[in-house]
Amino acid sequence: GAGVSQSPRYKVAKRGQDVALRCDPISGHVSLFWYQQALGQGPEFLTYFQNEAQLDKSGLPSDRFFAERPEGSVSTLKIQRTQQEDSAVYLCASSLRTSGSYEQYFGPGTRLTVT
Amino acid sequence: AQRVTQPEKLLSVFKGAPVELKCNYSYSGSPELFWYVQYSRQRLQLLLRHISRESIKGFTADLNKGETSFHLKKPFAQEEDSAMYYCALSGLRGAQKLVFGQGTRLTINP
Numbered sequence: 270g271a272g273v274s275q276s277p278r279y280k281v282a283k284r285g286q287d288v289a290l291r292c293d294p295i296s297g298h299v300s301l302f303w304y305q306q307a308l309g310q311g312p313e314f315l316t317y318f319q320n321e322a323q324l325d326k327s328g329l330p331s332d333r334f335f336a337e338r339p340e341g342s343v344s345t346l347k348i349q350r351t352q353q354e355d356s357a358v359y360l361c362a363s364s365l366r367t368s369g370s371y372e373q374y375f376g377p378g379t380r381l382t383v384t
Numbered sequence: 385a386q387r388v389t390q391p392e393k394l395l396s397v398f399k400g401a402p403v404e405l406k407c408n409y410s411y412s413g414s415p416e417l418f419w420y421v422q423y424s425r426q427r428l429q430l431l432l433r434h435i436s437r438e439s440i441k442g443f444t445a446d447l448n449k450g451e452t453s454f455h456l457k458k459p460f461a462q463e464e465d466s467a468m469y470y471c472a473l474s475g476l477r478g479a480q481k482l483v484f485g486q487g488t489r490l491t492i493n494p
Binding site for chain 1 (some may be wrong): 388393427429430433441461470472479482483484485486487
């Protein structure tokens with residue numbers, strides 16, 4: 270079946286604009302994660318959903334970042350009033366299980382450039 | 385604090401030579417350790433995890449709790465092994481966030 274998909278693949282935003290990044294997880298996957306990957310760095314955790322419940326948002330860098338997954342499937346990461354330091358690749362990953370040994374399947378990422 | 389350290393940003397070896405990508409971690413408790421790989425123009429994908437104790441594409445990794453290390457090894461490198469490699473850890477219970485190292489770019493020279 271299809272893997273995790275993300276859209277748009279590339280986004281250029283002017284400083285101060287709001288952006289919305291979409292993630293379509295693998296069908297039936299309960300867990301969904303968002304990560305931020307700055308240039309030359311490894312991915313860093315932003316937030317985690319189990320179905321529609323956001324169980325961990327400890328990695329969101331500021332209150333300008335907001336994520337939702339209202340129906341337990343598609344998720345949107347919204348960044349308000351973008352800043353240059355928000356420029357990064359945003360990765361979404363989904364996992365079938367909620368506990369035990371599991372594998373996270375990653376999407377291709379959305380590359381956000383804030384000018 | 386949870387931390388993963390990959391001391392080498394770049395590693396270059398010749399085809400047929402042994403490869404070792406280093407990974408050290410700090411974690412309060414018993415983590416699960418992973419190696420993820422990203423080939424050129426492809427998405428991040430799981431290579432192997434310490435719990436399964438298997439060899440994938442000739443790669444192995446042994447968890448050394450005493451040295452808090454999880455080094456990735458392959459006895460004979462192949463050109464198709466050229467990629468970005470990330471070591472990561474998570475907690476053992478529940479669906480846990482991954483904590484990644486900064487990655488090592490491995491280049492296999494012909």
